[in-house]
Amino acid sequence: MSRLLPFFAFLALCGLFGFGIWWNSHHDQTAIPSPLINKPVPDFALPELYDPAKVVTRKDLLGQPYLLNVFASWCIECAVEHPLLKTAIPALGIKLVGYNYKDQPGDAKAWLARHGNPYQVLVADVTGQTAIDFGVYAAPETFLIDAKGVIRYKRIGPFTPEVIEKELKPAIAALAKESQ
Amino acid sequence: MTPELGQLALILALLLALAQSILPLIGAWRGNRALIAIARPAAAGQAAFVIVAFALLVWAFLHFDFSVAYVADNSNLALPWYYRIAAVWGAHEGSMLLWVLILNLWTLAVAAFSRNLPDDFVARVLGVLGLVSVGFLTFILFTSNPFARLLPMPADGGDLNPVLQDPGMTFHPPVIYMGYVGFSVAFAFSIAALLGGGMEQAWVRWARSWTNVAWAFLTAGIVAGSWWAYAELGWGGWWFWDPVENASFMPWLVGTALIHAQAVTEKRGSLRAWTILLSIFAFSLSLLGTFLVRSGVLTSVHAFASDPRRGLFILAFLAVVVGGSLLLYALRAPKVAGGKSFAVVSRETAVLVGNLMFTVAAAMVLLGTLFPLIGDAFNLGRISVGPPYFGFLFPLLMAPVVLLLPFGPFLRWGRGEPGVIGSIALRAGIAALACAIVAAFFVHGRARALVGVASAVWCVVGTLLYVYKRYREVPAGRRYPAEMAGMLLAHFGVGIFLAGVLLSESLSVTRDVRMAPGDTQTIGSYSFRFDGVKQTSGPNWTGSQGAITVSRDGSVVGVMHPQKRTYTREQVQTESAIDPGVTRDLYVALGEPMNPNDLGGAWAMRLYVKPFIRWLWAGGLFMMLGGFVAAGDRRFRTRRVADSERTMPAATNAGERLAAARESHA
Numbered sequence: 001m002s003r004l005l006p007f008f009a010f011l012a013l014c015g016l017f018g019f020g021i022w023w024n025s026h027h028d029q030t031a032i033p034s035p036l037i038n039k040p041v042p043d044f045a046l047p048e049l050y051d052p053a054k055v056v057t058r059k060d061l062l063g064q065p066y067l068l069n070v071f072a073s074w075c076i077e078c079a080v081e082h083p084l085l086k087t088a089i090p091a092l093g094i095k096l097v098g099y100n101y102k103d104q105p106g107d108a109k110a111w112l113a114r115h116g117n118p119y120q121v122l123v124a125d126v127t128g129q130t131a132i133d134f135g136v137y138a139a140p141e142t143f144l145i146d147a148k149g150v151i152r153y154k155r156i157g158p159f160t161p162e163v164i165e166k167e168l169k170p171a172i173a174a175l176a177k178e179s180q
Numbered sequence: 181m182t183p184e185l186g187q188l189a190l191i192l193a194l195l196l197a198l199a200q201s202i203l204p205l206i207g208a209w210r211g212n213r214a215l216i217a218i219a220r221p222a223a224a225g226q227a228a229f230v231i232v233a234f235a236l237l238v239w240a241f242l243h244f245d246f247s248v249a250y251v252a253d254n255s256n257l258a259l260p261w262y263y264r265i266a267a268v269w270g271a272h273e274g275s276m277l278l279w280v281l282i283l284n285l286w287t288l289a290v291a292a293f294s295r296n297l298p299d300d301f302v303a304r305v306l307g308v309l310g311l312v313s314v315g316f317l318t319f320i321l322f323t324s325n326p327f328a329r330l331l332p333m334p335a336d337g338g339d340l341n342p343v344l345q346d347p348g349m350t351f352h353p354p355v356i357y358m359g360y361v362g363f364s365v366a367f368a369f370s371i372a373a374l375l376g377g378g379m380e381q382a383w384v385r386w387a388r389s390w391t392n393v394a395w396a397f398l399t400a401g402i403v404a405g406s407w408w409a410y411a412e413l414g415w416g417g418w419w420f421w422d423p424v425e426n427a428s429f430m431p432w433l434v435g436t437a438l439i440h441a442q443a444v445t446e447k448r449g450s451l452r453a454w455t456i457l458l459s460i461f462a463f464s465l466s467l468l469g470t471f472l473v474r475s476g477v478l479t480s481v482h483a484f485a486s487d488p489r490r491g492l493f494i495l496a497f498l499a500v501v502v503g504g505s506l507l508l509y510a511l512r513a514p515k516v517a518g519g520k521s522f523a524v525v526s527r528e529t530a531v532l533v534g535n536l537m538f539t540v541a542a543a544m545v546l547l548g549t550l551f552p553l554i555g556d557a558f559n560l561g562r563i564s565v566g567p568p569y570f571g572f573l574f575p576l577l578m579a580p581v582v583l584l585l586p587f588g589p590f591l592r593w594g595r596g597e598p599g600v601i602g603s604i605a606l607r608a609g610i611a612a613l614a615c616a617i618v619a620a621f622f623v624h625g626r627a628r629a630l631v632g633v634a635s636a637v638w639c640v641v642g643t644l645l646y647v648y649k650r651y652r653e654v655p656a657g658r659r660y661p662a663e664m665a666g667m668l669l670a671h672f673g674v675g676i677f678l679a680g681v682l683l684s685e686s687l688s689v690t691r692d693v694r695m696a697p698g699d700t701q702t703i704g705s706y707s708f709r710f711d712g713v714k715q716t717s718g719p720n721w722t723g724s725q726g727a728i729t730v731s732r733d734g735s736v737v738g739v740m741h742p743q744k745r746t747y748t749r750e751q752v753q754t755e756s757a758i759d760p761g762v763t764r765d766l767y768v769a770l771g772e773p774m775n776p777n778d779l780g781g782a783w784a785m786r787l788y789v790k791p792f793i794r795w796l797w798a799g800g801l802f803m804m805l806g807g808f809v810a811a812g813d814r815r816f817r818t819r820r821v822a823d824s825e826r827t828m829p830a831a832t833n834a835g836e837r838l839a840a841a842r843e844s845h846a
Contacts, residue, residue, distance in 0.1 A: 003453075003509065003510040003511075003513055004510040006457060006460075006506045006509065006510075007503065007506035007507050007509075007510050010464075010502055010503055010506050011503065014495065014498070014499050014503070016550065016553060016554065016557055017471070017491075017495050017498075017553075018495060019553075019556075019557050020491075020553045020556070020557075021491045021492055021495060023553075023556050023557075
């Protein structure tokens, strides 16, 4: 029996490698799970893009779930994602908050004028200081935040129809079930 | 046209490999001499076609045949001819072809130098080597064809990874593959012994020189790789516990255990099953290394090609080869512990403790390397273990080995005299302590440096004491047979290596500084004066070259020229400047210009003084030399089996059984 031990140990190793191959072909190597999932949204106070005198804070957005979409006029992928924000996201019936990241307000406004503005609320983080608290390292990134202000889901990179169908919809459905 | 010929040659080689593996194995099993006789010609034929294929790929590189995708990806018109040859193994497809080429060279050598071994044993050995070759040739033809065409043909190619454009890197892969693949011979011998049964001891003696040569090549390859990392990567480090380094280090650790275990089995008949298991492990870890580097299961700075389809193929191949051999081992390994018994104080015990430590160390490295994967599998999150894990556990496991090393040669087989241990320990210990005390005045009480001096002196003095004992007690001419001389050289090398590692690790000084032309930095007694940067160029790169004048106590030691090169494809590569020395290396790497528009101005610069670092490679080279010298021992050169029957009882048995088997089948 003891002579079979090396063989069984090797079988376990093969299982691990098989798993490794499967895992790598099904997971994005660059995806880093956000440590902020299931944590409250960091405190923030950012001016509105179109009305800098008015400051939006974390508390202002409590009470109903929303999507926080980090975008910038300099971000090429954001323009790719943008049509979906105008069509697929409103169909989900969720509030969409725009987070303009490291952008000149003039550039951002011109970009929105060209591509359309799907956001119900629009804040600007010109220096990118607040975005550090959110763990943003590139645009676009999108957070799903529940009515209590807790981050429930995060998407790094642009949305695609598949991701909306497979990841975002179930996440929103889960929120709706909880509130009932 | 020639690429298609190359492909055709590979297909023919595959067919011959199938013939070489299946027919002789059946022949040896059924006692059919005609089938057994196929082994050698088939091996020679396969080798011929693999050599043709390899030569055609070299030819395609030398003649800029960019219609071959692999050539277009890895070379261009500006690449000098020697790097175009190195580019043959600069990426995945070509390095797999190199693997098969080297496997065939080993096979050819076995076929040529085994005239005195029993025919059916050789048939089995060549058959097993053929099976390994079948796996790799299929892998190349179906997933990584180096001859695939690229249409339309580009006017110029890409570039060989500039990290690889270094003389050290030209030799590193072939040498390390010589080692990796060389373990396939020891593996094939064990499998042949398991398949054949009966010859539980004789085969080990035949396998010993092959294993020693493979181990020596692997040692040389690792030394070259470590030297290359030091000279080329610009971090001043020489070992990073990177998955790919670990992939070459694990077979080395098991191989070290194997060459010692083989000595025990050959001379005393003990540890027979263990020796077989180690041969399987050593080769399995070589295959595993290939798998880890090529499959993309682990991501590493080295992993230049990864593709899940390839990974799946190698995994299946690994499962068949390793799983199959381990199953065979479970079924056929010697059931009863054989050989002569040994006391607690004996050379066998010393070797066994060393074996245990080396095997556990290999398992430790394997665990550390696979840790990110285990983390994913059991949902523990993204974790990886790095130098702290290895750096803590490895010295801990090797400490008993270093402690035992001087005693090994003094201990007798079977039963050693405890008195010898005491007197050796006393003399080597006093020497080590004395040197450490003297060294304490120079190293400012740094504990690791003192441990380095003490352990190095312990190993070197212990080894020299044995050299002296042989000199005194044995008449000239028989004092140092090759096997023993090799062992002594390698053990001496361990001491040199320890001094190099521990002294350079604890005494090195690193300084990251901003230097404007004319600035001077002082490290210890050396002062580095920055004389500015000028533009320079090579055959396929342009770059900035700094000039740093180093002086000591007012007299100039030399002028160093670190470079920062930009290759044709905008790839940037640092070429550090090294001023070598026996007691210290000076090492300068050029960082970034402070102002990108003013290359003549201030630069970020890294300056190192690394005492005794050269000793660690010197130690490695002594170990390598030891392996080669030991392999040349005349005892391993087999005479006709019939001649050796008088001296080798086990061989007699085997020979008789073989003869009986032949008669019964005839």
